[in-house]
Amino acid sequence: MVWTEEQVRALVPDAGTLKRGLELARPAPWQNLGTTSRAVWGECAGSGARPYQTAVDLGEPAFKCSCPSRVFPCKHGVGLLLLLAREPQRFGPLPEPEWLTEWLSKRQTRQTPAKAENVAPPVDETDNAARQKRESQRLERMQLGAQELERWLTDIVSQGLAQLDRAPASFWEQQAARLVDAQLPGLAATVREVAGLRYTGPQWPERLLGRLGELYLLTQAFGRLDQLPASRRADVLQLVGVNVKKEDVLGRQPAVADTWLVVGLVTTEEERLLVRRAWLWGISTGRYALVLEYSFGGQAFATPLLPFGTYRGGLAFYPGTLPLRAAAAADWEYCGLRGDILPPGLAxxxxxxxxxxxxxxxxxxxxxxxxxxxxxxxxxxxxxxxxxxxxxxxxxxxxxxxxxxxxxxxxxxxxxxxxxxxxxxxxxxxxxxxxxxxxxxxxx
The missing domain is CATH 2.40.50 (OB fold (Dihydrolipoamide Acetyltransferase, E2P))
Structure with missing residues (x-):
């Protein structure tokens, strides 16, 4: 695989690490640079007596470094991969050092799925009853929060949108905070988003009223959860902020096997979290998928994805009326770059x-x-x-x-x-x- 600087940049979760990595993307700090079909490695001079041993498993990619940083990829890993993209001739076909071979072997062992035992764990009825009670109490608290939001929305519309011209930021933030207390973070985020629509263009009142209408419709749907079909119920619960665990999706939803092309990556920052939306397209199935992941404190995203990279394996889709969000199954495998295609275009x-x-x-x-x-x-x-x-x-x-x-x-x-x-x-x-x-x- 021939790496480009653009592909390396897409792997870095924050601007600070990228800036420091760019400073190391030159030959001077490095020695013993080598590469094989599965990895690239080198030793980077640091403040100590011993250089930092840095390597990248090109299969995912995954990073290793002996530096004390808890951020992956660290600046050394970024610098190494950027140097490979800029000056690949400096990396000789050397024998893999022992420390690299040991790390790659451990990774291979961890990735080999263990044989599952056909013995179901015993069910603790006491724990099950306690869990159901907690869920019932949480749902009741959420219903009360949604009812309060419904009254708040009704008051806004009855008094007219003109009053929002004079509404301070606290008007929106206090309502959002009450929704967070009611364990409705999805609704709270939407209230904050609606507040940001004011004065964003000549048609902002129309767009703001439309979003308020969507919020009201969501409160009505949430109040009728027991009357909704399973797929619509899943939509509503996720929209109000009920988290669906990735492990549950992978364990309960069938995986859709295909060769998936990464057609776009979007990374944004939300409340000290980096959020990455990765859009994939199944070359055989023609299906779109959204791999949504979060990174805190500069950590790498869980699923390494390259722009226009192809990956063979299964995607398990989150439940819903129009399933788009998905999680990569254990058989996920990098296949190479495809810079010659996009999904079929529409008018x-x-x-x-x-x-x-x-x-x-x-x-x-x-x-x-x-x-x-x-x-x-x-x-x-x-x-x-x-x-x-x-x-x-x-x-x-x-x-x-x-x-x-x-x-x-x-x-x-x-x-x-x-x-x-x-x-x-x-x-x-x-x-x-x-x-x-x-x-x-x-x-x-």
Whole structure:
């Protein structure tokens, strides 16, 4: 595999580690650089007498370093991989050192699944009864919180949106805090998001009213949980903030086997957490999947994923009406890069029709995977960007905060391109694209 600097950067969870890694991406601090088909390694001079032993298992990739950092990848691992991308000729085909072979062997042992025993653990009826009681008490507390939110929303609409012009930040934050106390973090996050819609454009009252309506609909659905089908019940519980454990999904949901292409990675920061949305597309099944993961304190994300990398294995999808979020099963295996394809592209009208049908099934849908083909990036007189579809004359507005918008404009050269992104019902957040001028570029 030939590494690019862009792929390495996508593996680094925070800007600080990337900056320090860039400082080490030069030959001077390194010695005994070597590589094989499965790993790359080197020794980096540090403040102590002994250099730090640094290695990368290229299969996932996974990082090892003898430095005291608890962040993976550390700056040494990032610097090593960046140096490989920039100057691969400095890495000779050397025999693997003993410390590297030992680490790789231990990793292989851990990844070999143990033989499962067909003996079910005994069921402790006392523990089961206590758990059910706790769940019942929590649900009651959540129902009371949702009812309070319903009254709050009704008051806002009855008094008119004009009052929100004078509402201080505490008006929203106090309601969000009450929802957190009621164990409804999903609703609390939505209240804070709605507060941020004020004064964000000429149509902000309409968009704010729409989001308040979605919140009200969610409180109504939550109040009727016992009347909902299982898939819709799963939607509502996850939206209000009930966490579904990854282990439960992998243990209970059937895995969909395919070769999965990473078509886009988006990393954002939320309350001291790094959040990564990784969009995958099944080459055989044609199915989209969202691998959503969190990183705290600079730790690496649980599932190593490269832009436009392909991975063979199963994905277990979280329950819901329109299952998109998924978790990688134990057979997940890296297969290489595919810079020549994106999912089949749609015209804007086809995208909007598909989104409307999806919204009819899941009315709280916020991020819908979308690939549009034959579009030309256009700069409007007011400075906004849009994707024009010359064949139909239709256009899709681009998200104003997109980091890729100007890159699309430059790389297309005025010619049609294919773009993958997230459609939220109003604007498209572009994440990756292909064009004749630039065969592959990745987004955020």
């Amino acid at each position: 804007p009208a086809e995208l909007l029709d598909g989104y409307a049908r999806a919204l009819g099934q899941q009315p709280w849908l916020r991020q819908w995977p979308a690939t549009v083909a034959g579009v030309v990036p256009v700069l409007l007189p007011n400075g906004d960007l849009q994707l024009l579809h010359p064949a139909s004359g239709q256009a899709l507005p681009l998200h104003p905060d997109s980091q890729l918008g100007w890159g699309l404009l430059a790389a297309s050269g005025g010619y049609p391109i294919t773009v993958f992104g997230e459609w939220d019902g109003q604007v498209l957040l572009p994440i990756s694209f292909t064009s004749a001028a630039a065969p592959v570029s990745a987004g955020i």
